[in-house]
Amino acid sequence: MARDDIRLHVVSGKGGTGKTTVAAALALALATGGRRTLLVEVEGRQGIAQLFDVPPLPYSERKVAVAPGGGDVYALAIDAEEAMLDYLDMFYSLRRAGSALRRMGAIEFATTIAPGLRDVLLTGKFCEAVKRQEGGEFVYDAVVVDAPPTGRVTRFLNVNREVADIAKVGPIRNQADSVMRVINSPHTAVHLVTLLEEMPVQETIDGVEALHDNGLPSGQIIVNMLRTPLLDDDELAAASDDTLDRDAITADLKAAGVIGRRGATTAALVEALLDEARDHAERVELERQERDRLDPLGLPIVSLPLVDGGIDLTALYDLATQLREQGLR
C-alpha cells in the first residue's frame, strides 16, 4: 500500500491511458481532509484546465478545486521558457538579458534543443515546489506531476546523467544534483497508469524495468478504465462456448416485458444479447491475461473503473474517492 510520507507523486503511463485524469484524481484524493496539493503539468497541453473546467492555466500556481472534507488543489502548467527565464534570474540575475535572448529565439532554442536542459528546468520547477516551506512548514503536503509518457519518463526524471555530460560543474550542475536528491528520495514515487490491453501493459512492464534499472522509485500501478464483469465465471465460460440457456433467457425477457421494437423478434434479440455476452467474455478473458502479466512486477496495483459518459468533475471526485479507498492517500 502507499506510504503516507510520499510527497512527490509522478504519474506516467502510455498515451491514451488517462494519465492526466488519474493525476488529477490523485491530487484531489491527497488533498482530502484539509490538506493542500499541487497538480503540475509539463507538456503544455492545458489538460488540467480542461479537466477542471477552468480557463487555461497561467505560469503560476492557482487553486483549481476544493477537495472533499476541505483541502485545496492548486495547479501549475510549467512552461520551459518561463522556467528558463526564472532560472537566469535566480542564478545569474539576468532577467533583462533573458528577455533579450528570448526575442532572439535563444531561449526557445536552448529549451528545445539543448539536451536535457528542458527537463532540468521542468523537473527543477516542481522539485522546488516539493521543498518549498513557509514558517517551517511545507507549503504543499504533496505534489502530483502529470509526467511525460512511460517511454520518456525515465529520461525525464533522470536528467542528472545527461546533464553531467554537458555540465561538469557550475550552477546548472548544482541545480540538477538538487533535483535528483528530491527525485531519488524515499518520499518520491513514480506511478504508472495502464489499461488491461496488450500495448499499455507491455509499456508498463518495460517502464517498471527502466525505472528499476535507473534507480528511480516505482510506486503503484494504476489500472484505469476497468470494466467490472457483470457475469460470474461459469456464465462467462458458457457465454464464450455459446451454451447459455436460450429458452430460459427468452422466457425471462418475455416475463420482464422486454421485447424488441420495430417488429424484431425476441429470438433475434436473444441472439444479439448472446453475441454481446460472448464479446464481454472475450474481453474479460483478455483483461485477465493482461492482469496476470502485471502481478510478477511485485508492485501494488489499484484499479479505477471505466467511467461511462466521459470524465467530468463529478467523475473526478468519484475517482478520487476510489483512490483513497484503495489506500492512495
Place this chain on the structure above:
Amino acid sequence: MTTPAKKSRGRATPAAPPARPATWDVDALIDNEATRIIVCCGSGGVGKTTTAAALGLRAAERGRRVCVMTIDPARRLAQSMGLTELDNEPRPVSGVQGDGELSAMMLDMKRTFDEMVEGHADADRAEQILSNPFYQALSSSFAGTQEYMAMEKLGRLRATADSEGTWDLIIVDTPPSRSALDFLDAPARMGSFLDGRFIRLLTAPARSAGKGLGRIVSTGFGMFTSVLTKVIGGQVLKDLQAFVGAFEALFGGFRERAEATYSLLQEEGTSFVVVAVPERDALREASYFVERLKADQMPLAGLVLNRVQATGAPMLSEEQALAGAERLEEAEEGELTSALLHLHAQRMATLSRQHHLADRFSGAHPGVAVAEVPAFAGDVHDLEGLRQVGRFLAGELSR
C-alpha cells in the same frame, strides 16, 4: 407489434442518429494507380498502425505492390507482418493472397538519420558528424526528430520506388504524439531551429560572415556567447558549431531540406487518412488536422473511426433494457438475463455517446467521408484480423 413494458416516451432510439456522412469508398482510393502515398495521421493510441497495415494488406490483395512503414507497432502485430527486427528496411510479408505484394518495415529514427549522413559524406566527414555529441543528442532525443525522419525515410522509399519500380503504393504510419499536427509541424520546426538566426549567430565563425552580421554581433553576440557558455557550457557550443558547419556543408540549409521533404506531402498522388476513435480528445485532434490539411491544400481522403461500439440489438434502447432488468430484479428471478440486459444498456450508452461525438464532428466537417471500424473484443494481431479491418474500411462489412 407489442408495446414495450415501460414505454420510454418521446425518446428517439440512439441507434437512429441524424443523417450520417457519405460512406467512404476506400477501395476507390487504394485501387487508383494515381494514389502513390497514403499518410495515416491522428493522435496517439487511436489505431493508426493497425489502420495503415490493414489498408496496406487490402491494397496488396487487390493487386497493388505496397510498402507499409510503421513507427511503433504492437509486438504481436509486428510479428504477424514478419517484423521481428528493426532493421529499417522493408521486408516482404508472407501470407498475402492474390497478385499484389506487401512489404513492411519499422522506422529506426537514429538509423535513418545516420544513413542520411553516411549517404552524403565521405567516411571521415561522416564519422566526424556521427561522433559529435550534439548530433547524437539531436538524432536520438529531439522532439521532432522522429517526424522529420519519418518524412526523410518516406522520401527515400519513394525515390527507390521510382527508380527501381519496387512499390507503387507507400503507406505510412506517423509517430505517436499527443497532437496529430506534430507530424506536419516538426520538420519545419526543426528546420527553423537549426537554420534560424540564433544558430547562424552561434555558428558565425563556421560560416562565411553574412550580410549585416557584424552589426548584430557587436550589439548582442558577445552577450549570447557569454550567457550560453555559462548556461550550457563552452564545449556544447563548440560541438554545436562543428555539427552545424559540417552538416550544412553536406546538405545546404536545414530549412530547405525540411521544406523539400514537406513538399513531398503536397505532391499529387499523396492522400491523407485521418484516424480517430469516437472520443472527445481524439476527435478534437482530428478536427484540427482536417482544418490544417485544408489550409495547406493537402488532400484528405477521409476519416477512419476506430473502436466504434457495435450492437446487434439497436432496437432495444438503454432505458428499455434497464427497465427490463429492474423488473427481473424486483421479481428476484432471471439473474443472468438481468445481467445481459445491463450489459446491453452499457453498450447502448456508449454507442449513443459515440454517435453524438461522431455527429458533432461530421456537422463541423460535412464534406469528410467516414469509414467506421467496430471495437473488437481482442487486439488485432494477425493477417486475418487485418483483412477483417480492411473489409470494414471498405464497407463490405458494417457494424
